[in-house]
Amino acid sequence: MQKLITPYAHSFGKPNVVIKHFPDSESYILIPQIKSLKNKPITIYHSLYPEPDKRIFELLLILSRVKKETKNISLFVPYLPYARQDRECKTGEAVSADVLCVLLKNFGVKKLTTYDCHFLPCPGNFKRSGLNIENKSAGKELVKYAKKYFGKNKFLVISPDEGASYFTENAQGHALKKTRKREEHGLETEVHKIEGEVDVEGKNICILDDIIATGGTIVKAVEHLKARGAKRIIVGATHGVFAKDGIAKKIINANTEQLFITNSILKNNLESFIHVVKLNTN
Numbered sequence: 001m002q003k004l005i006t007p008y009a010h011s012f013g014k015p016n017v018v019i020k021h022f023p024d025s026e027s028y029i030l031i032p033q034i035k036s037l038k039n040k041p042i043t044i045y046h047s048l049y050p051e052p053d054k055r056i057f058e059l060l061l062i063l064s065r066v067k068k069e070t071k072n073i074s075l076f077v078p079y080l081p082y083a084r085q086d087r088e089c090k091t092g093e094a095v096s097a098d099v100l101c102v103l104l105k106n107f108g109v110k111k112l113t114t115y116d117c118h119f120l121p122c123p124g125n126f127k128r129s130g131l132n133i134e135n136k137s138a139g140k141e142l143v144k145y146a147k148k149y150f151g152k153n154k155f156l157v158i159s160p161d162e163g164a165s166y167f168t169e170n171a172q173g174h175a176l177k178k179t180r181k182r183e184e185h186g187l188e189t190e191v192h193k194i195e196g197e198v199d200v201e202g203k204n205i206c207i208l209d210d211i212i213a214t215g216g217t218i219v220k221a222v223e224h225l226k227a228r229g230a231k232r233i234i235v236g237a238t239h240g241v242f243a244k245d246g247i248a249k250k251i252i253n254a255n256t257e258q259l260f261i262t263n264s265i266l267k268n269n270l271e272s273f274i275h276v277v278k279l280n281t282n
């Protein structure tokens, strides 16, 4: 299996795809070793966040060239953006999850491997809009880090909502329940409520979620658990989206002792107090 690695996926190997930008910001792609890919199985390693629109278009440019050489194309994208709008909640909404899957399939991707994909219920093999998807989970790696962090001290794993409950199942943990407010135009906004009674009095807690975007979910979950007597709280997530500056600080200020994410998203301005757990992609 040959690998094509873009500069945005440099933490998964040495880049061998050239991506540049013209003065007007349009993207330019060059795959110097393209001829050596003839009829070979290849895997493209790329990152689609931050700047998802641009990264997706660059991926389509790469695929457009690679599929002239080989039909056997796999794609590794650790964080799949546009996955949160996975159904038409309000009539007239576009379902971005399907659009992305259709695009990838039509551009020749035989299989996508990703991590903790928002629209999938658990790790495993799935198909959406004709695209084959292997959904892996960083749950084990995150729990391993929590074990190391707490050392001999016992802790409980808790997920803030049922969507992320599979994170806790293997760690004998618990899932809380979450509701969000919806604005008139349909965009999900701040987390309205976290509910769920778990005995956390005097216990150390590791909260695990798939994504931290605005941080609203995590902050509410920390407050909920603190109000019920939780002792030390650490927070881990697969994807550190951190949609705005200051979100990580907000989580730390809300009584979180440690914040850790994986290297699924590589941000240049990541705060130094955030610990990064490397995904084991083998």
Ligand code: R5P
Binding pocket: 160, 161, 163, 164, 191, 209, 210, 211, 212, 213, 214, 215, 216, 217, 218
């Ligand atoms: C959604 O239900 C996910 O599991 C996360 O809890 C959510 O995406 C986090 O978003 P935010 O950080 O904006 O609350």
